[in-house]
Amino acid sequence: MLVEPTSENPDMGHPHTYSALRRFRLVEMSDLVLERTVAESQSERSEIIFPADANALGNLFGGRLMQYIDLVGAMAASRHARAITVTASMDHLDFVAPVLVGDLLILKASVNRAYRTSMEVGVKAMVEDVRKNRLRHVSSAYLTYVAVDKEGQRLVVPQVLPETEHQRRRYEDAGRRREMRGGETLRKKEMRAALPDGWHV
Numbered sequence: 597m598l599v600e601p602t603s604e605n606p607d608m609g610h611p612h613t614y615s616a617l618r619r620f621r622l623v624e625m626s627d628l629v630l631e632r633t634v635a636e637s638q639s640e641r642s643e644i645i646f647p648a649d650a651n652a653l654g655n656l657f658g659g660r661l662m663q664y665i666d667l668v669g670a671m672a673a674s675r676h677a678r679a680i681t682v683t684a685s686m687d688h689l690d691f692v693a694p695v696l697v698g699d700l701l702i703l704k705a706s707v708n709r710a711y712r713t714s715m716e717v718g719v720k721a722m723v724e725d726v727r728k729n730r731l732r733h734v735s736s737a738y739l740t741y742v743a744v745d746k747e748g749q750r751l752v753v754p755q756v757l758p759e760t761e762h763q764r765r766r767y768e769d770a771g772r773r774r775e776m777r778g779g780e781t782l783r784k785k786e787m788r789a790a791l792p793d794g795w796h797v
């Protein structure tokens with residue numbers, strides 16, 4: 597949705613108003629869009645699992661699944677922001693069931709909620725049983741991406757406009773997770789700031 601600034605459309609203190617947006621760099625953004633629906637950026641990726649991706653038990657190696665999750669999450673975030681995105685964090689990663697060599701893995705990603713420069717993306721991984729035409733849930737994760745330009749400067753992103761009951765619930769849940777994450781992120785930042793150069797936590 598493209599919203600043109602008018603004199604009848606005052607800021608109302610909203611963080612994503614035109615005056616607030618002007619305080620940030622908006623290079624690389626194709627247009628000035630204040631909201632985007634979840635459907636506009638929903639992304640999907642499919643993989644057939646080969647032996648090269650398996651552990652000693654013949655199951656998909658967890659690190660490879662994390663890579664697929666990160667990639668499909670980045671697709672949704674970049675589509676929402678219309679910009680390059682970097683992964684800030686991955687949390688609540690659940691490996692519910694193993695994925696076997698030969699399985700058809702389907703990954704689906706949706707932007708649950710956007711803030712100023714970051715977005716929470718939910719990813720669900722499923723295995724499709726092609727004979728029975730059924731999907732089996734194998735993993736879920738929430739990731740946070742930050743939109744940046746080519747110089748790595750953070751960019752303001754459009755807000756998420758949830759349209760369905762399910763999307764509204766995920767939007768509210770994302771807000772609760774951000775509150776929980778916020779305290780931990782701040783604590784780690786303070787610890788990093790107190791360390792000498794070259795040391796990290």
Ligand SMILES: CC(C)(COP(=O)(O)OP(=O)(O)OC[C@H]1O[C@@H](n2cnc3c(N)ncnc32)[C@H](O)[C@@H]1OP(=O)(O)O)[C@@H](O)C(=O)NCCC(=O)NCCS
Nearest residue numbers: 682683684685710711712713714715740741742750777781
């Ligand atoms: C992610 C990154 C840009 C955040 O930088 P920063 O200096 O902490 O920036 P800020 O404190 O201004 O935070 C920017 C946004 O990221 C969010 N954020 C920062 N760290 C976060 C974390 N660990 N988890 C979730 N969100 C986080 C902030 O809440 C803020 O969101 P908002 O603008 O929507 O309110 C920076 O840490 C970075 O570049 N990390 C490396 C990213 C990367 O290379 N990823 C690939 C891994 S191999």
